[in-house]
Amino acid sequence: MLNFDYMNMPRREFIKNVGAAVIAMPWITSPFSIFNFDKSDDPLEVHLFSKHLQFLDIKEAARIAAKLGFEGLDLTVRPKGHILPENVETELPQAIQDIKEAGSSCKMITTTISDVKNTDDLKIIKTAAENGVEFYRSDWFKYHKDRSMQESIDIYQQQINELGEVNKQYGITGCYQNHAGTSIGSTFWEVKQLLETVNPDWFGTQYDIRHAMVDGGLSWENGLRLLKDHIKTIVLKDFKWKKTNGKWEVVNVPIGEGMVDFKSYFKLLKDYDLKPPVSLHLEYPLGGAEKGKSEITVDKQFVFDAMQKDLATVQQLWQEA
Template sequence: MSITRRNFIKKTGATAIAVPFLASPLQFIYPHQPDDALEVHLFSKHLQFLDLKEAGRIAAELEFDGLDLTVRPKGHVLPENVKTDLPKAIRDIKNAGSACKMITTAISDVHNPNDLNILKVAAGEGVKFYRSDWFKYHKSLPMQESIGIYQERIKELGKVNRQYDIIGCYQNHAGTNIGSSFWEVKQLLEKVDHDYFGVQYDIRHATVEGGLSWENGLRLLKDHIKTIVLKDFKWEKVNGRWELVNVPIGEGMVDFRNYFQLLKSYGLNPPVSLHLEYPLGGAEKGHDKITVDKKLVFDAMQKDLLAVRRLWKEA
């Protein structure tokens, strides 16, 4: 399977540039039918203890479709070094037999030179999607005014995205930042060009915040979904208090079968970033040194990937 994928990349990579521009960028970079296998990319945060040549090799051997590369503070590529380091990073990943069409960033403002450099260089290297930073409410302002400020930020990002032909994504995320509520995310996107900025939909965080109503959130945001994140969790009593405990795919509270069935019913088969946030000796937190054997981490990655593919097929 991985050999076939690599051969496909070699045969089509050179000709992809020649494909004429389409009315919607997703028609080319998001061509899969709902029942096709998911395109699963491994979040490079969990391989921060490896250089990118080795990370790319591991992703290819485990039969991931590519790496979702961290291009942010403490990431594989630092924002201030993006002009020199990002082209080399993507070249190393490709030479190792993998691919990089997704990056995770702290991009938030077109007036930040580092943010602009990331967009320009990433797009030039064939990256199709980036995840932006999260926004926080201004404590001195009414909540709705904060959202209005960030609507303009995203609108500006969308214009630059169109210029460079790259798509931005805002991740829904449990907590108190803007975007824990589906309606907050919907409002953030009101003014932006929807072809060039949308949602990185995270079902784990959606289930945490949405409880029984996450299906409504998915329905609300379905037309904005560009990429998705997959991970799992459960509530557990720890020292007498209920806490979120992250677990492997399929072992927690996320209703993957129902979620995948809904995605298929909406005609969605977006690129996936697979996250592993349960204990893995520090790999789950992006540490550059881990306290467990690397094989344990690689085995967990392969187990989660197989679980995702099985659950998608069964849905």
């Protein structure tokens, strides 16, 4: 662990001193490499998914994110999130003010927005845009059981078109996350179809490399190439396959300890001249913080150290790519 009081250190001072601190950390190969960038390799703009700090109020979560070196918070504005959808008009402006006062920012939010016919969805879009939020992640869509798969995609494509028009009106960009599983978006072509007709300036994808590699296997590079012009934000997290009781399952692990080929991924992002804002997720065991619990079973410092370690590893891998 760090041997200086980084929790009470100004952010710029933290960045200056972290190089010396990581000498003692086995997961960093070069003590000064993570911040020794030329212009083309400036650090990624990494925001911390506030789901993992829901045991703290928003102001404290923002303070911690800033002290750990994150650009800001990817704020949960959804059921069981930091901000509930029905309270967005009163609570989100105050939350963003608190975040700024804590030395952080809120460029992106995670929501369950899905339809312009939903009044709460419209309130979130309008309020977020008016308070400087640039991107929101939408809800995931499920296939209708009584319709063909293509009919379902056509229906949701229209919903995204309508959201795109509202986004344009208010000046905010929506993002659909590719996600392993059976919802729409587990394969790259599904996401491509959803976004085929919407104005790409106002609705794109939040590209998740972990989910891309879980469901895409060796074809993830094709998926990235297919969706590269639609990528607005990205999610970073890692995983590996593990056999338990004779059954293979996906296990989430810290950044750099799993199967995600970050160096190849980051190199392709650079080749495509892509450097979108990042939402860092930590879904491996952290005493409940990984699941967004309001009460956790481990010391808070354990969670903060994990966050700082993942952030440093991300920046190192980005530089090395």
